[in-house]
Amino acid sequence: MSNEDTQGVEDTQGALVARSFALCTLAYVAAGMIALAVGHLLPGRHPITIAAAADVVATLVVWGFSTVFRNSSFYDPYWSVAPIAIAAYWSECADAEAEPVRQVLALAVVLLWGLRLTYNWARRWQGLDHEDWRYVDFRNRFGARFWLIDLSGIHMFPTVQVFLGCLPLYPTLATGTRPLGIIDLAALVVGLAAVGIETVADKQLWRFLQSRQQPDAILKTGLWAYSRHPNYFGEILVWWSLWLFGLAADPWWWWTGIGALSITLMFQFASVPMLDKRSLERRRGYAEHMRQVSAVVPWFVKRET
Numbered sequence: 001m002s003n004e005d006t007q008g009v010e011d012t013q014g015a016l017v018a019r020s021f022a023l024c025t026l027a028y029v030a031a032g033m034i035a036l037a038v039g040h041l042l043p044g045r046h047p048i049t050i051a052a053a054a055d056v057v058a059t060l061v062v063w064g065f066s067t068v069f070r071n072s073s074f075y076d077p078y079w080s081v082a083p084i085a086i087a088a089y090w091s092e093c094a095d096a097e098a099e100p101v102r103q104v105l106a107l108a109v110v111l112l113w114g115l116r117l118t119y120n121w122a123r124r125w126q127g128l129d130h131e132d133w134r135y136v137d138f139r140n141r142f143g144a145r146f147w148l149i150d151l152s153g154i155h156m157f158p159t160v161q162v163f164l165g166c167l168p169l170y171p172t173l174a175t176g177t178r179p180l181g182i183i184d185l186a187a188l189v190v191g192l193a194a195v196g197i198e199t200v201a202d203k204q205l206w207r208f209l210q211s212r213q214q215p216d217a218i219l220k221t222g223l224w225a226y227s228r229h230p231n232y233f234g235e236i237l238v239w240w241s242l243w244l245f246g247l248a249a250d251p252w253w254w255w256t257g258i259g260a261l262s263i264t265l266m267f268q269f270a271s272v273p274m275l276d277k278r279s280l281e282r283r284r285g286y287a288e289h290m291r292q293v294s295a296v297v298p299w300f301v302k303r304e305t
Contacts, residue, residue: 015129020127027065027074028081031058035085047093048170051086052163058082059159063151071128072135072154079162080117081108081161086166090173097177098250102184106172107243109191113238116195125256134274161266164259165239168246176249183248191241197223198234205231216283227300228289229275232267233296239263272296 037108042050043088059078066074087110091103131139135154137148223230239260245252273294279286292302 003077010199016129017125017127020129021122021127023128024071024074024077025063026286027106028077029060030065030196032085034061035235037098039089047090047174048167051089054085054089055082055159056156059155062109066150066155069128071131071227072139072150072164073125073128073131075155075158076125077118077121078155079122079158080114082159082162083166083169084114086163087118087152087169087173090170094174095177098174099176101180102176102245103173103250105184105188106169106242107194109188109238109245110169112195113191113198115305117200120198123206133278144182161259162257163261165242165263167256167259168249168253170246171250171253172245172248176246178249181248183244187232187241187244187248188253190237190244194234194237194241196230197237200235201231202289217280219288220289223298225298225301226294227291229267229272232297233298234272236260236264236267236296 003015035058038054038057039050045053059075062075062078066072087107092105093108113288135150138149138154142149151218201223203222205219207219208219210222227233243257243260246256276286276290276295283289
């Protein structure tokens with residue numbers, strides 16, 4: 001292929017990606033506007049109820065775009081965008097007595113995490129010509145019934161998970177009046193460490209994918225030498241950080257740890273096994289890698305005796 005042909009292919013691909021980003025932006029603007037409208041239709045309701053209703057409706061809007069364009073990857077950035085919107089709304093509902101420094105610290109963690117994760121998605125997204133392999137598998141496996149899996153499993157289930165994970169933000173941002181303490185410090189340290197771990201892990205993965213010589217190569221350096229999924233470890237820590245903020249704001253809200261717990265279990269028993277199974281099928285030596293390297297929590301490598 002000549003240089004002119006290569007340039008033409010790159011220009012065409014760039015145009016397709018730009019169009020895909022425009023459509024995805026349109027989907028989220030529409031979802032946000034309709035979510036706001038839902039909020040205005042529920043005057044006097046509790047802010048948690050309003051946020052939950054708006055969240056569900058926004059998810060349905062994104063699912064509509066996924067269905068029309070036959071690509072469920074429309075939903076991928078929702079995980080990191082929705083918490084920012086929820087946090088912003090609950091901040092607007094704050095009591096005058098709510099602890100302002102805690103509000104700022106928690107919002108900083110949410111923003112750093114959400115913006116960074118959204119950027120990482122955008123950097124790796126190949127546009128609407130590409131769909132996450134997990135969605136493709138589901139589409140092929142379930143055929144005409146895929147719409148139900150798409151709505152309930154790919155779109156609505158993560159929305160519920162994220163909303164539960166965000167529940168501690170309500171006492172943190174809206175009602176918590178307890179003075180700052182050691183739990184707030186722990187929440188901040190865990191949150192910043194989590195964002196740092198995810199940032200480093202994603203950067204190492206990005207460099208590996210750009211430079212690997214063999215498609216079945218296994219990343220075994222940096223954080224990935226101690227965990228098969230260090231990015232998931234950082235992600236899990238973020239949600240426990242939000243729970244710690246909520247606990248510091250009002251211990252009565254301890255039960256909101258169900259959100260962080262459910263997300264932890266989802267990664268441990270769904271996401272990790274699914275990715276490991278795919279790697280076992282595609283990468284030679286991955287079974288040995290699994291025996292030696294921790295799944296999520298970074299730990300020392302197990303050497304054969």
